Amino acid sequence: MAEPTVRLHVRPPQTTPAHRKQLRTLVREGVENRPGVYRMIGPTGTVIYVGQSRVLRTRLLSYFRAKGRRNKAARILRHAFHIEWEYTNTEFGALLRELRLIKQHRPHFNSMMVADDWPRAYVAITGGPVPGVRVVPRSDDPQATALFGPFRRVAQVREAVRALAEATGLRDCLIDDVPPARTPARPRTQPRALPLWFASESPERAGSRSRAPGCLRHDLGTCAGPCVGAGDATAYRDMARTLREFLEGRSDAPVRTLEGAMQAASDALAFEQARVLRDRLALVAWLHERVQHFHANVDRLTFAYQATGPGDTEWVYLVRRGTVRAEVRAPRTAQQQQSLEELQQRIFEGPDPQGADIPTHDLDEFYLVASWFRRRPLEKKRTRAPFTSRS
Ligand code: SF4
Structure with missing residues (x-):
């Protein structure tokens, strides 16, 4: 016993x-x-x-x-x-x-x-051998390689991300997402996670595995099915790139693809299919609009902010896309002004080394900066466009 x-x-x-x-x-x-x-x-x-x-x-x-x-x-x-x-x-x-x-x-x-005052949903691109897209509730999700949001309407975001996954053929499952070191012991009732691979990359293994039970997406033709070796690795990764560009606000390709497919179904008098595509299009277009709105807000948080400290000392914070990149004493001489301008050129010119998405570890800083200026409109007046060589 x-x-x-x-x-x-x-x-x-x-x-x-x-x-x-x-x-x-x-x-x-x-x-x-x-x-x-x-x-x-x-x-x-x-x-x-x-x-x-x-x-x-x-x-x-x-x-x-x-x-x-x-x-x-x-x-x-x-x-x-x-x-x-x-x-x-x-x-x-x-x-x-x-x-x-x-x-x-x-x-x-x-x-x-820490208490969340409202439920949040983030759209995450997950890593692993085969990228996927998923909704996660926290900004420190260990599987996310890029994170977008948060968005407030959690249920609608979930539906929109499912529609986006269906439109692009990318997976939205958890298979192989848990790093081996963190893999928890699974209860017997749960299906075993299968390694993902493409037949085009491992032809000798094609057909030797079966799909994870319980997933209808491959049967319905809305997922390329990398878990059963279906689909083409190059095409899949091209689509993963397109999805990333969509979430970065640089592409509306999934919206255009759905519009084309809906029109084709309608021309072929496949009205049921056209109705399904219309609903999917509405969700993906809504997500596209939210993503554009998010990136516009991020880009707006790019400026030099002068704040006053004790003893009327003045400090300059250089903020690019919502994260503070430098903090220096406000210049008092022509030489100090010259140094500040050179620093600003280094920080603000050229593509952002962080890329178009905000790294997950910087999301909290982005919200801190946004909320500081939202609650203090007078401080917002102390910001100005950063000096660059084009200024
Ligand atoms: S078909 Fe396979 S890879 Fe695609 S979502 Fe389902 S389980 Fe994941």
Whole structure:
């Protein structure tokens, strides 16, 4: 008979009132009221919480007034054995630094307290030997090689992406997407994931495998069927490139293809087929419009932003497509102005080294920058088009 499982619940160690008093003295004597970030350190030296404030000292001292078992600040402080802090040049810089530290350390209390205020859907191009397209709920999906969104109307995005997959013949399944190191043990009731391959690339294996059970797309002719060795590898990858261009807002080829197919079905009096294609076209055209809107918003977030820091110091942030590429002191001499212009040319001229999509790790920064200017229209007035050699 199997031994019963014993689960031990170990309470994480907490600080004593005397220790918290020492921390308060440390803050009172050492921290200034300037913009900055702070890290709460747990008993083993790991960062358990990262925060930021425009007035760091006031913010940190507020933790010591927090009371109650459920109070967020009081709970964090009970587990903080040490506090570290650093100053930033501006409040905007503090927000950026906080975001980057959270991504670096993934502190326990920050992850616990993240609450999505609205459901999101991202359109992901998945990697692996055979690219596919899928809707994922999070911006850190491990299988996504490129991510677009988020979009709010999750159900409609799902339908549109299925229509897009059907229009392009690309897969939208999970087969082979899980990297081997992370493959979880699968329950017996689930089909085994089959490796994807094309008969044109491995003719000796053609016909030796069967399709994953439960997928009708190949039967219906809406997926090339790489899982059964069907389809042509070159044509499939060409279509994957087209799909990427569509999601980058550089091509409307799937819309045009569907329009042509619908017209052909209508001319052939295949009205049922024309109706199916019309519905698919409406969804793909809607997604195309959302994608264009998304990229227009990204491109709008390209500028030089001058922000004021403590002591009326001025700082320039160079923002390209929603991510901050440099932070420098505002020039006060002709030589400093010349250096800034050269830096701007390097950052803003030529194709974006990041490519047309926003790397998944930069999406959060894009939303931080967008929300900063949305909530502070006066700060938006302190942005200007970047200097380039064409200016
Ligand atoms: S036919 Fe095969 S490759 Fe295509 S979606 Fe279905 S399981 Fe995936």
